Amino acid sequence: MRHAQPMKDNADLNYAWAWAICEGLRAGGVLQVIISPGSRSTPLALAAFRHPELQTRVILDERTAAFFALGAAKASGRPTALIATSGTAVSEWLPAVTEADLARIPLILLSADRPPELRQCGANQTTRQTDLFGNSCRFSMELPLPEQGLYAAACRFAVQAAGSAHWPLPGPVHLNIPFREPLTPVDFPLPDNLQPAHLSRPVLDPNPEHLDRVAQAISSRPGIIVCGPETGTALPAHEIAVLANRLNAPILADPLSNLRDGSHDRSQVIALYDLALRNPSFAGEVRPQWVLRFGAMPVSKTLNQFLEGLDGIRHILVDAHGRWADPLHQTTDLLQADPAGVAQGLGSRVSPADEDYLQRWKNQQKRVREIIDEEAPEEKQLIDTLTLTLPENTLLLSGNSLPIRQLDWFHRGRERPLRITCNRGASGIDGNIATLLGMASACRQPVVGLLGDLTLIHDIGSLAAAKGLNATLLVLDNGGGGIFDHLPQAVLPEHDALFSTPNEVDIPAIVQGFGVDYLPTTPGQLANHISEAANSHGVSLLHLQLTRSTSLAQHKRLWTRLNVE
Template identity: 25%
Template sequence: MDKFPLTENLSRLWASIIVDELAKNSITQFYTAPGMRNAPVLAAAHYHELVDTFSYFDERALSYRALGRSKVSDSIPLLTCTSGTAMANFAPAIIEANKSGLPLIILTADRPSELVKTDSNQTIDQLSVIADHTCYNLSLEAPNEALSATRLRTLISTAIGRAKINKRPVHINLPLREPLDSTSKSISKDYLEKALESFNANGAKVISSAYQTYQMEFELGQKLVEAKNILLVIGKLDGKKDLEHYQDALMKIKVPKYLDLTSGLKYQFCLEDYLTPNFDHPEVLDVYEQNPPDIIIHIGGRLVSKHYYNYLERNNCELIHVTNVDFDHDPGFSNTHKIICDPLSFLNGLVKLELNQAPPVMWHDFVEKKRAIIEEEELTQPFISKNIIENIDDNYDLLVGNSTIVRSFDNFVSSSYRSNVNVFSNRGVSGIEGFVATLVGLSDENNKPKLLVLGDISFKHDLNSLYMLEEAANAGKNLTVIIINNFQGDIFNLLPISKEKEFLPLLTTPHKDRFDRIIKAFDGLTYQCCETKNDFNKLVAGALSSKGVNIIEAITNNESNLALFKKLKTVKR
């Protein structure tokens, strides 16, 4: 810290105090966008010995990279940018983080209020841009000696505590007056001495904690023991770092289980563990229409399948929703009992009840019939998802794109095969942008190999992030990206609106693009293409067993995909 703290002027001193207090709270992963107004923050971050900076020119891609880091890191990533529209580019990833229960610290530099109020250059009302998508907003004054370093640190620590407790983004807005560079401007001796003393304090100024352990209520426990037909549903558990404990508890609970892809646990279980195929299979819906559960216990957030929520609206089941956040997560308008607590503590309470109920149907023949149909057809999305899950090593992290990709992966279920692959998704608001940047953010936390599967339109949304992949290749990261290219956004072809052929292209946005030339323009990226099942399996096996950044473009036929999806719905159990 030879050059730290920076004391040339009050803007740089405040930036140093804020960065140091962030570091004392273990906020040391700084995702930085360039700009002059946030130059004091960038300089302070650069010279602080505990802070790691990740700089990128595109704020939207940068924010998705921070989002990816937040999914796997024990500490909270920080995003910082200059004033004006820069922070507006953070908005999609902040919205996704907020809906997914992932904490981020957003530190935006601003111009002083007198400039904002008079329409000075590069000014907007920065406080309102993301206010609806954060759990706490701290609007600081421009640096002045009326606010002591101790009080400033208290404000920063308190904001960080809100992010930690609520598992949501927090916004800190910092107006800064010139000079923003190393130009000297006097600070009073008394203020500077007291400010410098604050750097010597051990630990954070304020430490926030929250405890939500659940103790099973006697009446609820009795009701569950007496129930004849329970369905345990596990929804989105984004941001949970202790999934192995969830897995242990679920293995001990002997009731039918519906595990959503976004739980991160789906592939650790098979039919032998009382796993139920998801409700996108009409045959599964039919069984549960005929044998409705007495009680559904829904752990975590929203599911991928809308058919599950349609089912809830049609059937008057008692539904106990257990979540650690006060979000409704109830598109089926069906909650009858909501419990806000640590979901794992609730599951541990279920274990003690020693429940034992067999599924209404043994699904083995049904699953194997569908598996055989997928293998018989051409290279399709169901084939790709099935073969990736059955062949990927347990040491991999898997990031699944949205639209038909996530549904194809969510539909997969195995009779007897289990995989411990870690699965990630962006299902807070289910946008299709930012996945390549999210992948790089995941890789910032560790050197585990990682695989991303996304569609062609989704990849187009994130072309700027190819520069990030190039950096990852130069850093020795082991990343594989599979682009499923059927030359359009094909989910609309699976919906009733597909009958309206005349204006359908306005939804599907068809194109003729392949991605070989643009990918080959970046050093260190290995590109390969396939159009058959055999070639796909060979390329994926080679990529997953090799080092570096590998990109596979899998060309699929939209008509073949549609025909297979329809054929899979004709299988009888």
């Protein structure tokens, strides 16, 4: 097949085209680009690697690379870009793209592709990549083949993609970029006179009339403020605390809301609501007349069941991006506005309820603290040790299954800032190590992971990406999927074979094979080991083994006491 341009010129054209794209990414706020090696993506990889304002990291496995990029975006709040070659490489991104979609994390997917004449004709390493991720992407397009007169357009498409990854609903975007061979440039030319657009995003002020109606419905009436997991951006802790004070309302703060920790007024934060609501008598006494929700749905099943039973009252959901996080289908008011603006606007319009309602919550939380101090499962003590020991401003990534539930049940909060996050969009156990390492690449504060043994094993290959990073992994090893001991599957005869799946993996040998520092620890040693690891260089793994049957018996005794006292 003949082309109008000489082969040498086409290779340089590819590179200049890729440079224009990278310049658009820079203008759109991208700092990190994660590259997985491949031939068809050569122009993109070279342009990103040579760009003076982009930081690149090469990760062999595309699945690891995608979760790594997810972690970097979670920690930095900036979109992170991925580059991969054509073929199945692009499909490896799907699990992380799903998480980014549901958790509202900005990712920019740059897939290199064969030119149109090589598709659907049996050409090697060629799959259908256009719109591969469907409605998980906020913006998806195939760029034209490189053309010298369209450098500015390529740059603009990249800026547009970066902007769409942030607003109006943060999440992944996809640019499919075809290149004809040859792919290796000779002169490495740069396009002239690129002037990428400047981006800004609005702050959505709440509708005053809607605020008036909501304020009238909740003013002087007992109600609860429920703060669920962050959805891409931090919740306004100070403003919510001030509003709660104005209303005399308790704040039921999920650990992933990050309202349990910090210097804001936490006097009305109820951290132990899950344990408190296990007492049916108390749950009946504190039926509210309204619920005001910020963030995603809470982790706690107990709290969600309590909310599900609150028919016939006002349920107000605050979400600046308008995604209805309401699987209970109870929302009566959606305030599609900046959460801080909503909290401030309502605070200036409401009057407080009687203090008796708030005091009931405080008294029950005090009683719950006494019970769990007397009847503490070992994991409660470990959660206390971990969260009280971690340095100020630590980023703590929790695994799903039991770790996030243990934090929900037992983490009481602290005054020193601590940011807890979790891949809670799709709640998978995949990619957690890669996410942790991506977070470590994008920030300077300590980064710690709290994972179970199956979560570690599921993503253990991502330790290959640990070189040059600082992070600590605390693995609570209960010999399999301990979460299923707490679920209805526990009574099945196939419980171990199909659900708890105890492993026989030699964790120390595998971890050390990746060059990661391995240290077995015990509850008595944990505080010292956490302090040492958090202040050291490199990646360390602390391995704490638990007896699953003992843990289950301890939890059952606690649940029994909470149910009756």
